[in-house]
Amino acid sequence: MTHNGSAPYALQADRIWFAYRNHNWVLRDISLSIPAGKHTVIMGPSGTGKTTLLRVLAGILRSNEGRVSVFGQPTQELDRRHLSSLIGYIPQQLGLVRNLSALDNVLMGALGRIGDGQALLGLFPRDEIEKAQAALDMMGIAHKSSEQVFHMSGGERQRVAIARTLLQHPRVVVADEFASDLDLALASEILARIRRAAEKENITFIMSMHRFGLARQFGDEVLALQNAEIVRGFIGNEILETEQFDPTP
Amino acid sequence: MKSTLLLLIATALFLLAVLGHLGFFDWERLARGFRNLGILGRDLIPPDIGILPTAAAALWETVEMSFAGTLLGFLASFPLSILGTRRLFSPWLSGFARFVAAGIRTIPVLLWAIVFVILVGLGPLAGTFGIAAYTVGYLAKIYADLFEGTDPEILEAVKSTGASKLQLVRFVIIPEAANAILAQVLFMLEYNIRASSILGFVGAGGLGFVIQIYLQSLDYRRLATVLLLVLVVVLAMDGLSAWLRKHFLLSTQAS
Secondary structure: OEEOOOEEEEEEEEEEEEEOOOOOEEEEEEEEEEEOOOOEEEEOOOOOOHHHHHHHHOOOOOOOEEEEEEOOEEHHHOOHHHHHHHEEEEOOOOOOOOOOEHHHHHHHHHHHHOOHHHHHOOOOOHHHHHHHHHHHHHOOOHHHOOOEHHHOOHHHHHHHHHHHHHHOOOOEEEEOOOOOOOOHHHHHHHHHHHHHHHHHHOOEEEEEOOOHHHHHHHOOEEEEEEOOEEEEEEEOOHHHHHOOOOOOO | OHHHHHHHHHHHHHHHHHHHHOOOOOHHHHHHHHHHHHHHHHHHOOOOHHHHHHHHHHHHHHHHHHHHHHHHHHHHHHHHHHHOOOOOOOHHHHHHHHHHHHHHHHOOHHHHHHHHHHHHOOOHHHHHHHHHHHHHHHHHHHHHHHHHOOOHHHHHHHHOOOOOHHHHHHHHHHHHHHHHHHHHHHHHHHHHHHHHOOHHHHOOOOHHHHHHHHHHOOOHHHHHHHHHHHHHHHHHHHHHHHHHHHHHOOOOOOO
């Protein structure tokens, strides 16, 4: 399916159902279309399945029914390397390796492009190292590249995670509860940087969030997930003016 | 609450029965033991330091055996522990790897030494292989359990960059476990130094041979010198591993 026949949707979920066990559905018959180049925020109370939805959209979990496509290609039919060139994923706790430096963590974004032998020896091509440095620079922490993630602050870790995903060069990034643990000013600054990076690299972002203010700042579109179903989609400012649902837990 | 109390009482009764069976309540025998301890203590003093050159040479052999055996065992345990990680490989493959490690671990280090004395002849080479074999069995199990405990979210995040299994091992599993890997191998080295000082009993080289001779000839003053040397080495090892832990743990740079 395409948008006006030319611009395709970045991600589409077509009637997906998901249960971790038996028929205890976490997601029920969910369909959604994320336009390419737009940033979508998914909101909803805790325990409604936002994380599960994002993991299914990112191709990490496979839905029981229905299918997810990225730029028209069903994620189930793509191998891991091909999928990684299309979708990047940042889990809620960021998934950084604490014992390694920021630069090493960012370089992991290039693993899908380099061979096992080279990677095992830790020999990344020079241009990948330069691109990793540039990604850290774009996030404003180039000077921390050799610091261990273990010693970094929450905000710095968020930037490292984004830089890793930028090096991966995906066309879509799925991020779970991004910037949730940060104070408002810092979260706002990081999200502004992400928007700039996304525009420069032409990346479509999908994030779950629980703070309205940040969702309005970052999202072009806001979707609400309630009772295992997408209940409403909002664009821009409408969210505050018309919506009654309470996104906080 | 009541069942906990019953369990405690049952355990205490079982312990008393076992101690009785082992002769723990044979007071006369215990008193004789204490008298003998006094005599033995008197016979150990003063240590005969005249045998220091002989003992030091045997001690050096023991240290060599433990270092080489621990290192060889450590290297060999790695592939086995990675194959035994259920998060990475099928239950069949990881189950097989764990079975092999358990099999190796079942045989005590002294028995491994005997096996290698038969295979490669008397001397420290047999001891080194014996120590390496036992180390493989122990570390492969510890490391496989450790690797399995890797935070699944980190694995998922790095997997989504398109990383292969080998790359996950190199960039996530080993760095995440680096502190514990180092701590365990240091523990194993300490253990092996103590264990290898008796391997000479079965002809596998090192201090054990000397200890055995002095024990059999009731030459306790010379035995005392040897035991003091072992004590010095174990204390030195403790110091070394404390230093390594302080300098490398929590700030391990894995690449």
